[in-house]
Amino acid sequence: MSRLSNALAFGLSASAVAACLIALGPTPSAEAVPATIPLTIKNSSGRAEPVYVYNLGTLLATGQQGWADANGGFHPWPVGGNPPVPAPDASIAGPATGQTKTIRMPKFSGRVYFSIGQKITFKLTPGGLVQPAVQNPSDPNRNILFNWSEYTLNDAGLWINSTQVDMFSAPYAVGVKAADGTVRNTGRLRPGGYGAVFSRLRSAGWGGLIQNRSDGTPLRALSPGHGIEAGGIPSGVMNDYIQRVWSKYSSSTLTVTPFANQPNTKYYGRVSGSVMNFTNGSGAVVTSFQKPDSDSVFGCYKLLDAPNDAVRGPISRTLCAGFNRSTLLTNPNQPDANGADFYRDSVTNHYSRIIHEQMADGKAYGFAFDDVGAHESLVHDGNPQEAYMTLEPFN
Structure with missing residues (x-):
């Protein structure tokens, strides 16, 4: 999506x-x-x-x-x-x-x-x-x-x-x-x-997402991508986590199994410079991602674009979920199915974390x-x- x-x-x-x-x-x-x-x-x-x-x-x-x-x-x-x-x-x-x-x-x-x-x-x-x-x-x-x-x-x-x-x-x-x-x-x-x-x-520390009426009554909280656009949270709020992910997978492999009903369909991600390349089981590169910015992570678009295809879209969906839930550093096999593992890093999508909790x-x-x-x-x-x-x- x-x-x-x-x-x-x-x-x-x-x-x-x-x-x-x-x-x-x-x-x-x-x-x-x-x-x-x-x-x-x-x-x-x-x-x-x-x-x-x-x-x-x-x-x-x-x-x-x-x-x-x-x-x-x-x-x-x-x-x-x-x-x-x-x-x-x-x-x-x-x-x-x-x-x-x-x-x-x-x-x-x-x-x-x-x-x-x-x-x-x-x-x-x-x-x-x-x-x-x-x-x-x-x-x-x-x-x-x-x-x-x-x-x-x-x-x-x-x-x-x-x-x-x-x-x-x-x-x-x-x-x-x-x-x-x-x-x-x-x-x-x-x-x-x-x-x-x-x-x-x-x-x-994400109160900048909240839009109030003139009397101070909350009307809504913007999602973090829209919050960046509106100036409510810093544009680089996820940068530290993104950098740690890029560093980790410069020397190790991220395995993505994007389809629950196809456990043998796997892709393997390794970072080279600013690019994460994904290969299939034969070692052929099937798609690549530039290191995303925070807005790409929150919106699951731009540098994490997810077309409705059979390869890039499903990999991107999995990466997007892993970034927002902050599970990419703790589990090299994605997606992480255990909700107890989500949002545990101090750098995470606190908006999504808080809504799920409530x-x-x-x-x-x-x-x-x-x-x-x-x-x-x-x-x-x-x-x-x-x-x-x-x-x-x-x-």
């Missing part, structure tokens, strides 16, 4: 969906998944302000980008302008606190946004929808409390996540009901977890490839009967 905010289509990447398919085995035929399924939104936030919901994405049948109304009807975006022009109002009135509302999800690769108190400003360029980018102080959504879930609904079922890849903000959980009536949930914080994320970021099930999308080893906050069902989104208390 490349940086989610920069994905060509909304929602889960092909690699993330493929990983789920591999793990879950055969899926039902297309007839098992109807054209739309219900999404029930429950407002347990305890806040009195109005809630607005948006279902935005790509209609998989046609590749068109647009929005869905409350009944799941698709509306393509009109042509945008330069400078960007306001998008049509795609908002759906959400439930009041203590209430629920059910809308329909079409076969989208998309996002369900929600905002509290104010509508989100969306604009259109000739290339499509402009996403909120609150790391930019002039973004019109900078002082709006909002968040989103990503999902893909297709003939193979529903994947829906709780994501913190871009920011940690208004708390919510997601779920899916299977044909036998069982419900799987993820994304719920531990009691007190919302406030603990902000306080522990400050204690770790999740009730320990699952989160603290960075783009948190699905390496299945540590991500994602639920899937091949024959979904209903999806759920719960706006959680701010405590």
Whole structure:
């Protein structure tokens, strides 16, 4: 999964969906998944302000980008302008606190946004929808409390996540009901977890990621890559760890086994100067990486680009996970499957560490490839009967 905010289509990447398919085995035929399924939104936030919901994405049948109304009807975006022009109002009135509302999800690769108190400003360029980018102080959504879930609904079922890849903000959980009536949930914080994320970021020296309202109330914490962009943390915050990794594998070998279901597919990394070369079992170089900077590590892009191919992308995903979790020095065989080994170095992705610690099930999308080893906050069902989104208390 490349940086989610920069994905060509909304929602889960092909690699993330493929990983789920591999793990879950055969899926039902297309007839098992109807054209739309219900999404029930429950407002347990305890806040009195109005809630607005948006279902935005790509209609998989046609590749068109647009929005869905409350009944799941698709509306393509009109042509945008330069400078960007306001998008049509795609908002759906959400439930009041203590209430629920059910809308329909079409076969989208998309996002369900929600905002509290104010509508989100969306604009259109000739290339499509402009996403909120609150790391930019002039973004019109900078002082709006909002968040989103990503999902893909297709003939193979529903994947829906709780994501913190871009920011940690208004708390919510997601779920899916299977044909036998069982419900799987993820994304719920531990009691007190919302406030603990902000306080522990400050204690770790990463309080610069937090964006507050004028009265000091936290709106969100930016992910560290966006935090670097906004000047909230130093651009070289991971440099010491990166340098130690490069030094270690100048004289030893890093073994990457990127596919859990293909244990004999291995690649071997050695550093020469500023480059880490990976060879296959025959000794042929299959791909190489320049020594990354902190932003490349946090975003799993640029010098750690991960195309949806069979070799470089899977190796890069593994490296990205190892850097963010700080397991590359303690385990020369990656990925490290033991969550107890994660974030143990003093130089690590403290944002992801803290969010994982505060999740009730320990699952989160603290960075783009948190699905390496299945540590991500994602639920899937091949024959979904209903999806759920719960706006959680701010405590």
